[in-house]
């Protein structure tokens with residue numbers, strides 16, 4: 001249940017690796033299901049279309065006939081969205097598990113044979129208890145087992161992550177029936193995942209491990225980003241510091257790239273959820289510790305925009321800024337919580353004009369994000385359509401602009417013809433690299449004034465006061 005970034009790819013891989021299992025992905029959105037049944041899939045993920053095409057119509061189906069598919073299933077995965085609550089108790093922190101509960105209610109209502117219900121959505125610890133209680137309303141007729149099987153795929157690398165996962169985590173009740181349900185799900189994954197990477201735990205450890213894994217990853221990005229600010233202040237170089245750290249096998253070399261800030265639908269939501277759970281369990285010190293990961297991320301995003309304005313003579317009013325990259329990371333078209341929209345919002349508040357290009361994000365999607373993020377501050381931002389131009393490529397975005405802001409690390413930004421770009425820009429031409437993708441020295445030779453997160457300032461520039 002749920003044909004989104006998780007439900008679609010995970011089920012496509014199960015269908016590919018288990019041709020003997022019939023898999024049907026259902027959703028309440030007809031448009032979403034219709035798209036999954038074409039070659040223009042609703043999400044962009046490298047390698048996904050090939051995997052879908054291999055099984056679609058054989059043992060992989062997409063449907064809105066939710067009742068019928070629940071009835072015929074032995075196992076139901078709940079892969080629906082669990083966003084941060086925007087109103088009510090815990091607003092701004094707690095995860096809203098309304099969609100999970102609705103799925104459980106639907107299963108309870110229509111099931112007439114026993115089922116294993118698998119939480120794949122990321123949920124607050126002890127959600128399985130709520131799911132179990134809702135299902136129990138039908139337990140006179142049918143027996144259910146509830147498992148936790150959180151998903152660890154990252155967008156952009158979802159296919160390799162699913163086909164060769166670092167681990168599969170399955171939590172369940174430690175009763176004979178619970179252990180049998182765990183084994184049923186182990187048997188599915190064992191079709192392609194080595195047994196020593198399939199971890200079985202109790203339900204609560206599994207639910208909590210997912211939140212903690214994301215909190216640790218987000219913490220790493222915030223840690224390196226905090227040091228990027230110190231590098232800029234001391235002429236140390238963040239790439240060199242990351243490299244030096246990464247050689248220590250206890251630290252490891254992954255996830256040490258400083259950036260304009262982390263984005264995506266998961267990190268902020270899941271860390272805030274962890275913070276909320278700590279607060280609700282009477283652990284304010286633990287909550288405050290993890291909240292700092294979010295505070296540091298907010299600081300990094302606003303620090304970047306302040307740097308842009310400061311370096312461009314303390315004003316960007318009326319200036320055109322080319323924004324290269326709008327997705328929250330490369331190789332995805334996803335824009336949820338993308339740092340790009342926060343940077344754009346701040347620039348619009350300074351009355352700049354932004355010209356945005358992203359190879360995978362459609363104009364309509366950009367405006368959904370702008371409306372959502374900038375709409376809250378309508379008084380300070382002029383009409384969005386007048387201030388934002390969306391462009392077909394990096395060159396047209398750059399033309400006539402005063403600065404480039406690189407906000408997603410798309411590979412194509414490394415190999416652009418920067419001489420051509422420089423020639424088409426207003427002078428002095430600035431580059432603000434929020435992802436560490438450009439060759440700083442090569443660009444400075446062309447004539448650009450280049451600022452990069454965590455790197456020293458150009459020696460020839462006149463420092464404006466901090």
Ligand SMILES: NC(=O)c1ccc[n+]([C@@H]2O[C@H](COP(=O)([O-])OP(=O)(O)OC[C@H]3O[C@@H](n4cnc5c(N)ncnc54)[C@H](O)[C@@H]3O)[C@@H](O)[C@H]2O)c1
Pocket residue numbers: 001002003004005006007026027028029032079080081082099102103120121122123151152153154155265266
């Ligand atoms: N996006 C990721 O990379 C990722 C990775 C791991 C875990 N997760 C977690 O997985 C969950 C799903 O995330 P996502 O990114 O796939 O969300 P998504 O928004 O892309 O997809 C969710 C889908 O569920 C559908 N849906 C909502 N309520 C429904 C219902 N009652 N019945 C049937 N369908 C329903 C929606 O229409 C939507 O298509 C979240 O809890 C998320 O935190 C996401």
Ligand SMILES: O=c1ccn([C@@H]2O[C@H](COP(=O)(O)OP(=O)(O)O[C@H]3O[C@H](CO)[C@@H](O)[C@H](O)[C@H]3O)[C@@H](O)[C@H]2O)c(=O)[nH]1
Pocket residue numbers: 122151152153154155156214217221254255256257258259260261262263264265266267328329330
């Ligand atoms: O060194 C790094 C690594 C990542 N990022 C940023 O952090 C964000 C998240 O990146 P990533 O974790 O690669 O993508 P997600 O798709 O959000 O995946 C995370 O969130 C998923 C949803 O819960 C989990 O399943 C994954 O394991 C977890 O990596 C992005 O904005 C990245 O640009 C950095 O700035 N520096």
